[in-house]
Amino acid sequence: MSELNLVFGALADPNRRQVIGYLSERETATATELTGELPMTRQAVAKHLATLADAGLVESERQGRETRYRLTQAGAEWDDRLDALVKHLQRRKRD
Amino acid sequence: MSELNLVFGALADPNRRQVIGYLSERETATATELTGELPMTRQAVAKHLATLADAGLVESERQGRETRYRLTQAGAEWDDRLDALVKHLQRRKRD
DNA sequence: ATAGTGTGCAACCGACGAGTTGCACATTAC
DNA sequence: GTAATGTGCAACTCGTCGGTTGCACACTAT
Numbered sequence: 001m002s003e004l005n006l007v008f009g010a011l012a013d014p015n016r017r018q019v020i021g022y023l024s025e026r027e028t029a030t031a032t033e034l035t036g037e038l039p040m041t042r043q044a045v046a047k048h049l050a051t052l053a054d055a056g057l058v059e060s061e062r063q064g065r066e067t068r069y070r071l072t073q074a075g076a077e078w079d080d081r082l083d084a085l086v087k088h089l090q091r092r093k094r095d
Numbered sequence: 096m097s098e099l100n101l102v103f104g105a106l107a108d109p110n111r112r113q114v115i116g117y118l119s120e121r122e123t124a125t126a127t128e129l130t131g132e133l134p135m136t137r138q139a140v141a142k143h144l145a146t147l148a149d150a151g152l153v154e155s156e157r158q159g160r161e162t163r164y165r166l167t168q169a170g171a172e173w174d175d176r177l178d179a180l181v182k183h184l185q186r187r188k189r190d
Numbered sequence: 191a192t193a194g195t196g197t198g199c200a201a202c203c204g205a206c207g208a209g210t211t212g213c214a215c216a217t218t219a220c
Numbered sequence: 221g222t223a224a225t226g227t228g229c230a231a232c233t234c235g236t237c238g239g240t241t242g243c244a245c246a247c248t249a250t
Contacts, residue, residue, distance in 0.1 A: 002109075003184055003188075004109075004112075004180070004181065004184065005109055008103070008106050008107045008112075009107055011103050011107075012103045012104055012106075012107035013237090013238080014097075014099075014100055015238085017099075017103075030196080030197090031196090031197080032195090032196065032197085040238085040239065040240090041239070041240065041241085042196090042197085043197095043198085043199095043239080043240075043241085044238070044239050044240075046197080046198080047237095047238075047239080048238090062197090064196090064246095064247065064248075065195070065196050065197070065246060065247035065248065066195090066196055066197075066247090067196085067197070067198095074187075085099070086099065089098055089099065092169075093098075108207090108208080110208090125226080125227090126226090126227080127225090127226065127227085135208085135209065135210090136209070136210065136211085137226090137227085138209080138210075138211085138227095138228085138229095139208070139209050139210075141227080141228080142207090142208075142209080143208090146207095157227090159216095159217065159218075159226090160216060160217035160218060160225070160226050160227070161217090161225090161226055161227075162226085162227070162228095
């Protein structure tokens with residue numbers, strides 16, 4: 001599939017956008033850690049992380065018995081775009 | 096549903112992104128006209144136009160026996176963002 | 191060695207989305 | 221009026237997606 005499709009498909013889910021937000025704050029996290037923030041099981045979070053990784057927004061590295069995820073450059077750029085977009089929408093709604 | 100969800104949900108489908116592109120060229124079009132450009136039935140195109148309208152990216156106006164669709168301001172902005180994004184991805188891939 | 195913790199994989203389920211067909215209604219042309 | 225064109229609505233199929241459970245494997249601590 002084309003990269004654009006993968007990226008927009010990944011961003012279509014609000015939980016995945018939230019994961020991007022979390023990763024932008026914490027710099028790095030495991031699927032188990034993120035499970036504490038989201039109302040779903042670890043396996044569901046792991047699936048979302050896999051989808052984000054397919055889209056090139058997230059990368060993973062195994063350290064010992066845990067695998068830590070972090071935003072890629074593209075993922076960080078999208079976090080910025082999303083922040084800007086939310087503020088843009090709020091401003092438009094306010095006027 | 097939140098506006099952001101509606102917008103990203105609408106943009107997740109490549110056919111709908113293509114419809115946005117077509118509308119940015121033609122200024123205005125009917126569902127039947129767009130059917131000539133896409134490998135699907137008129138009703139399918141009409142559904143896509145409806146979800147784009149829900150997301151506020153497109154607006155419709157009935158003129159006689161046909162209803163003409165055009166991009167809203169938000170839709171036109173997204174068409175620009177998508178163009179810029181495609182070029183951004185191409186540039187990144189080339190380097 | 192054994193228990194505890196973290197992960198990955200596979201199968202399953204329910205819901206939703208994309209697309210289709212069929213038909214009824216509205217508008218225009220003749 | 222009647223035929224042709226454009227639209228809208230409803231029901232149906234089918235695939236995918238988000239989420240779950242269950243289990244096996246990897247690593248760590250004691």
